[in-house]
Amino acid sequence: MSPPALPLEPGSTIGILGGGQLGRMLALAAARLGFDVVVLEQKADSPAGRAACRLIVADYGDEAALAQLAGLTNLVTYEFENVPSASVAWLAAHGVEVAPGSRALAVAQDRFEEKTFLNANGAPTVAFAKADTAQEAADAVAQIGAPALMKTRREGYDGKGQRWVEHAAGAVSAFEALGGVPVIVEAAASFVRELSVIAARGRDGATAIYPLAENHHENGILRRSIAPAHADAALNDQAERIAARVLAGLDYVGVIGIELFEMERGQLLVNEIAPRVHNTGHWTEDGCEVDQFEQHIRAVAGWPLGPTRAIARVEMVNLLGEEAEAWAKFAAEPETRLHLYGKRGSRPGRKMGHINRVRPL
Amino acid sequence: MSPPALPLEPGSTIGILGGGQLGRMLALAAARLGFDVVVLEQKADSPAGRAACRLIVADYGDEAALAQLAGLTNLVTYEFENVPSASVAWLAAHGVEVAPGSRALAVAQDRFEEKTFLNANGAPTVAFAKADTAQEAADAVAQIGAPALMKTRREGYDGKGQRWVEHAAGAVSAFEALGGVPVIVEAAASFVRELSVIAARGRDGATAIYPLAENHHENGILRRSIAPAHADAALNDQAERIAARVLAGLDYVGVIGIELFEMERGQLLVNEIAPRVHNTGHWTEDGCEVDQFEQHIRAVAGWPLGPTRAIARVEMVNLLGEEAEAWAKFAAEPETRLHLYGKRGSRPGRKMGHINRVRPL
Numbered sequence: 001m002s003p004p005a006l007p008l009e010p011g012s013t014i015g016i017l018g019g020g021q022l023g024r025m026l027a028l029a030a031a032r033l034g035f036d037v038v039v040l041e042q043k044a045d046s047p048a049g050r051a052a053c054r055l056i057v058a059d060y061g062d063e064a065a066l067a068q069l070a071g072l073t074n075l076v077t078y079e080f081e082n083v084p085s086a087s088v089a090w091l092a093a094h095g096v097e098v099a100p101g102s103r104a105l106a107v108a109q110d111r112f113e114e115k116t117f118l119n120a121n122g123a124p125t126v127a128f129a130k131a132d133t134a135q136e137a138a139d140a141v142a143q144i145g146a147p148a149l150m151k152t153r154r155e156g157y158d159g160k161g162q163r164w165v166e167h168a169a170g171a172v173s174a175f176e177a178l179g180g181v182p183v184i185v186e187a188a189a190s191f192v193r194e195l196s197v198i199a200a201r202g203r204d205g206a207t208a209i210y211p212l213a214e215n216h217h218e219n220g221i222l223r224r225s226i227a228p229a230h231a232d233a234a235l236n237d238q239a240e241r242i243a244a245r246v247l248a249g250l251d252y253v254g255v256i257g258i259e260l261f262e263m264e265r266g267q268l269l270v271n272e273i274a275p276r277v278h279n280t281g282h283w284t285e286d287g288c289e290v291d292q293f294e295q296h297i298r299a300v301a302g303w304p305l306g307p308t309r310a311i312a313r314v315e316m317v318n319l320l321g322e323e324a325e326a327w328a329k330f331a332a333e334p335e336t337r338l339h340l341y342g343k344r345g346s347r348p349g350r351k352m353g354h355i356n357r358v359r360p361l
Numbered sequence: 362m363s364p365p366a367l368p369l370e371p372g373s374t375i376g377i378l379g380g381g382q383l384g385r386m387l388a389l390a391a392a393r394l395g396f397d398v399v400v401l402e403q404k405a406d407s408p409a410g411r412a413a414c415r416l417i418v419a420d421y422g423d424e425a426a427l428a429q430l431a432g433l434t435n436l437v438t439y440e441f442e443n444v445p446s447a448s449v450a451w452l453a454a455h456g457v458e459v460a461p462g463s464r465a466l467a468v469a470q471d472r473f474e475e476k477t478f479l480n481a482n483g484a485p486t487v488a489f490a491k492a493d494t495a496q497e498a499a500d501a502v503a504q505i506g507a508p509a510l511m512k513t514r515r516e517g518y519d520g521k522g523q524r525w526v527e528h529a530a531g532a533v534s535a536f537e538a539l540g541g542v543p544v545i546v547e548a549a550a551s552f553v554r555e556l557s558v559i560a561a562r563g564r565d566g567a568t569a570i571y572p573l574a575e576n577h578h579e580n581g582i583l584r585r586s587i588a589p590a591h592a593d594a595a596l597n598d599q600a601e602r603i604a605a606r607v608l609a610g611l612d613y614v615g616v617i618g619i620e621l622f623e624m625e626r627g628q629l630l631v632n633e634i635a636p637r638v639h640n641t642g643h644w645t646e647d648g649c650e651v652d653q654f655e656q657h658i659r660a661v662a663g664w665p666l667g668p669t670r671a672i673a674r675v676e677m678v679n680l681l682g683e684e685a686e687a688w689a690k691f692a693a694e695p696e697t698r699l700h701l702y703g704k705r706g707s708r709p710g711r712k713m714g715h716i717n718r719v720r721p722l
Contacts, residue, residue, distance in 0.1 A: 010688055010701045028389050031412045034701025034714060050414040051392045289719065304693040327371055332665040337650065340371045340395025353395060358650065
């Protein structure tokens with residue numbers, strides 16, 4: 001195939017790498033705009049696979065599967081940032097446009113590259129240092145100061161692949177506990193709040209930025225978001241400036257999630273970026289005219305971006321594990337919108353769905 | 362299978378008879394609530410088939426296909442009122458619950474039964490008479506008075522299967538032009554506006570009624586709806602009373618569309634009822650917290666009904682035939698939400714999508 005003619009016409013097929021809930025909600029948004037969706041996912045039974053027009057079950061690196069995908073569509077996006085770069089390269093070499101592009105993936109897949117990129121683009125972060133060996137890890141903690149957070153440079157989500165180093169003496173054991181792989185050591189952020197901004201950039205370079213969300217994590221997993229977060233104009237301006245720099249710096253196409261720390265004097269630091277739709281943006285489904293899922297589809301399809309202002313105040317609560325069993329209670333609450341992912345089998349901490357509790361602005 | 366345990370748990374499968382746009386939007390709403398959807402549809406390629414988890418391609422009366430459906434789900438609904446009653450009976454005999462039920466289908470499939478039911482349940486209509494022969498047709502027009510509208514008792518939609526009889530002398534030729542099948546002759550309604558009310562009834566008998574929509578037809582096809590319609594309390598009360606009577610009279614489960622004529626002195630007459638989600642209810646997708654599609658899934662699944670109040674004012678415009686080719690223009694309008702059905706090939710008058718132009722109440 002040759003690269004897609006943009007804007008992509010309704011009736012065309014969009015490929016999604018990944019079959020989880022983000023892929024499912026992307027697929028539903030794409031269908032509403034008249035697109036067909038083909039999902040490539042490793043598991044035969046998946047939330048997105050069951051909401052898509054076509055499903056290819058294979059490893060993301062399987063060339064036969066990629067060829068099948070390339071035969072069905074010339075525009076592919078993804079729902080998670082650990083897509084193999086070789087797969088993206090293979091698709092590009094076969095005329096398939098992958099958005100967001102390989103630059104965003106490369107930066108987001110490596111926490112050291114990510115923070116280096118952010119600082120180089122005027123988006124401040126905590127102090128950090130990389131370490132490839134136990135000795136370098138000890139040096140890095142000494143340089144950054146304990147307590148510090150040690151994370152594997154690659155992989156890891158929802159608090160996995162990271163470890164607090166409370167005292168300098170613990171650096172080596174933390175490094176070993178993380179598998180002896182390359183790590184990044186980050187200074188502890190004495191933040192007052194965790195915030196995030198969901199932003200989008202179209203193929204024409206236009207940007208659209210949603211209001212800030214205030215996020216609460218438990219055990220490294222997002223528990224709830226409140227949006228729009230209470231924030232003064234200066235804080236909003238700062239967030240928008242950061243989002244604009246990140247989007248431009250990555251020459252980004254699509255929706256991105258940017259997690260922020262609000263520090264004591266109101267300064268924002270970037271915690272991390274995710275080159276995809278984001279859990280802290282689920283509030284937009286019931287709080288905005290165009291939610292993050294439709295916005296992402298619009299962006300990658302070369303459509304104009306939609307409005308991002310809030311039309312309601314939303315408390316988004318993740319339903320983890322057996323919490324989703326209370327669906328009947330939530331369904332009976334007039335102010336509560338229920339979003340369930342159709343996952344088979346719950347285990348503690350697994351994201352089974354979310355609710356948006358909606359009230360007027 | 363035995364009848365479904367209600368309320369139906371998320372993760373269960375819901376069957377939909379019919380693969381058109383209404384089925385597609387039902388499928389997307391069901392997926393959002395965590396359900397899987399299996400569609401039974403005659404055509405291999407259809408809007409709902411491409412948004413469902415499973416697709417069975419067969420005639421609605423095909424027993425092997427119905428058996429396959431019954432093996433996948435014990436709860437089935439439909440997107441159009443001309444489902445064969447024999448199919449519903451077959452499914453019921455095999456432990457499959459079909460909602461809305463056979464009473465609603467029987468009434469809605471025959472325009473004479475429909476108006477007879479309505480009048481018997483305190484829902485007024487224009488004067489009408491049935492005719493099975495040319496002579497009876499002439500008598501009926503003489504009784505009702507010309508001009509009158511002659512319609513086949515069964516089948517027909519979007520203005521098909523009906524004919525104006527301008528003078529009594531034209532009765533026989535109209536009857537013959539309609540194929541010599543049983544007809545109903547209806548008095549001309551000198552209405553001032555066409556309105557409709559979308560209403561829902563749950564398995565517990567609870568009802569939820571959306572605000573009135575004002576509808577404009579062209580060539581028998583819905584062109585646009587404006588909702589909530591400007592209406593005083595008396596008119597709203599009247600509509601709600603009619604909806605409540607229709608729902609109770611049919612022991613209804615699901616969403617129903619009730620088309621109304623507003624007469625000169627503010628009286629409402631029922632034009633027709635459709636035992637399904639309805640084109641004049643598409644405004645609820647962007648004007649209400651719970652739209653008609655989710656509401657229908659909630660009702661048939663035995664879930665509590667959701668709120669029906671309007672949170673915005675919406676102008677819904679159907680995109681007919683090549684009008685949908687202007688999708689890029691609509692996508693660029695900030696106040697416009699675009700809903701496309703993914704239909705292959707447009708022909709004049711074919712419903713390809715709709716837009717909701719949204720503004721504050």
